[in-house]
Amino acid sequence: MKMSGRTVLITGGSSGIGLELARQLLARGNTVIVTGRDQARLDSARQRLPQVHTIQSDARDPASIQALFLSVSSQFPALDTLVNNAGVMRNIKLYAARSLEDLTDEIEVNLNAPMRMVQQFLPFLLKRPNSVIINISSGLAFVPFPAAPIYSASKAALHAYSQCLRAQLRDSTVSVIEIAPPGTETPLLRAEFANEMKNEKGMDPALMVRQCIRQIEAGQLEVCPGLSKVLKVASRVAPGLIFKQMIRLSGLKPVASQGQ
Ligand SMILES: NC(=O)c1ccc[n+]([C@@H]2O[C@H](COP(=O)([O-])OP(=O)(O)OC[C@H]3O[C@@H](n4cnc5c(N)ncnc54)[C@H](OP(=O)(O)O)[C@@H]3O)[C@@H](O)[C@H]2O)c1
Numbered sequence: 001m002k003m004s005g006r007t008v009l010i011t012g013g014s015s016g017i018g019l020e021l022a023r024q025l026l027a028r029g030n031t032v033i034v035t036g037r038d039q040a041r042l043d044s045a046r047q048r049l050p051q052v053h054t055i056q057s058d059a060r061d062p063a064s065i066q067a068l069f070l071s072v073s074s075q076f077p078a079l080d081t082l083v084n085n086a087g088v089m090r091n092i093k094l095y096a097a098r099s100l101e102d103l104t105d106e107i108e109v110n111l112n113a114p115m116r117m118v119q120q121f122l123p124f125l126l127k128r129p130n131s132v133i134i135n136i137s138s139g140l141a142f143v144p145f146p147a148a149p150i151y152s153a154s155k156a157a158l159h160a161y162s163q164c165l166r167a168q169l170r171d172s173t174v175s176v177i178e179i180a181p182p183g184t185e186t187p188l189l190r191a192e193f194a195n196e197m198k199n200e201k202g203m204d205p206a207l208m209v210r211q212c213i214r215q216i217e218a219g220q221l222e223v224c225p226g227l228s229k230v231l232k233v234a235s236r237v238a239p240g241l242i243f244k245q246m247i248r249l250s251g252l253k254p255v256a257s258q259g260q
Contacts, residue, residue: 001132001175003213004028007078011059011117012086014041016186017136019048020205021083024213026051033072033079035059035086059086059113060105069120080131082121084114087136089151091192095255103150110154115161125174132175134216135162139182139228142235143242147196147250155180166221177216182227184208196251203227 008025012018013034022032026049035057036042042054053076057068072079087110092098114135125131141159144152159178166176183189185202203226211225224232234242 001177001216001219003217004030006081006132007031007076008033008081008083009072009076009079009121010034010083010085011057011113012036013052013083014038014045014054016188017181017184017205017209018083018085019045020209021085021212022052023049024206024209028213030081031076031078033076035068059117060108062116065113065116065120069124073124079121080125080128081134082117082125082132083134083136084117085134085136086113087188089148089188089192091147091196092150094149106150106154107157110151111157111161114158118165122174126172129173131173132177133165134177134179135165137162137178137180139180139224139231141180142228142232143239143246145246145250146252147193175221177221177223179212179223179225180228180232181208181212182225182231196249200249 003025006025008030010018010022010032013022013032014036018034022034022045025032031053032051033053033055034042034045035055036045037056037058039056042056046052046054055068055071058064088106090106092103118133122133125133135158137158138151138155140148140152141155144156159180162176162178169176181203183197183200183202184205186205189197189202208225212223215223215225231242
């Protein structure tokens with residue numbers, strides 16, 4: 001799969017992995033459109049990458065996805081690559097008070113949004129001769145991280161969905177690729193996990209994205225750079241052991257039950 005001369009839409013491309021992907025894909029002669037909710041962050045992405053096109057859009061909102069489709073399909077009729085990258089990751093104590101609406105935000109952004117994006121864009125992509133959908137999951141799709149329970153659930157589900165999508169599109173012109181990044185040095189990794197990750201160093205985003213592009217060009221459909229490959233293999237050969245490591249990394253404290 002050649003990653004040049006394409007027209008690429010990246011959700012959540014104003015920061016971190018999405019922004020680095022935009023940078024490397026522009027350098028390879030692709031047309032790149034990125035989305036995000038915050039216009040100021042999109043403007044700053046534009047300052048760093050003057051060739052990038054930006055569209056403000058909230059991946060959680062179905063109406064925003066429909067508007068995005070209308071705008072991209074009319075302005076960029078050569079669109080052939082959709083990257084579902086926008087994501088959020090929160091440190092959630094399942095025993096602490098939290099509103100029912102707020103609890104499942106990761107499911108909305110990390111799972112429902114990619115599924116809705118595919119539903120909205122697939123008929124268009126199926127008309128293109130050589131298109132590709134890239135879903136960004138996580139190494140935590142293979143082994144859950146107890147400090148991020150809703151996130152882990154969203155990524156495991158996105159992994160399952162990507163496998164099903166690939167099977168259904170097997171004989172079509174649309175390829176389905178899943179990238180499962182390891183811990184990568186972006187704002188997402190540090191924001192709510194400063195404590196848990198204080199002795200850990202995430203992968204360099206530029207190196208991570210370079211490896212992904214290389215593996216995609218080599219025909220890999222499930223891309224697991226760096227430690228993500230270790231998580232995937234360990235989840236099969238020693239699932240109990242690797243999960244214990246994730247529990248330890250989560251630094252879970254004992255929870256006092258009612259009445260104690
Ligand atoms: N960093 C890691 O260690 C790591 C590891 C495995 C997987 N991943 C995955 O990689 C992807 C990118 O993460 P990152 O580390 O690059 O995070 P990041 O630096 O926090 O960037 C997240 C991007 O998503 C956008 N975004 C968030 N919510 C959105 C929404 N509702 N609609 C549209 N855009 C939205 C953000 O912009 P706005 O806030 O302005 O909307 C931002 O551009 C995520 O799917 C994440 O789960 C990351």
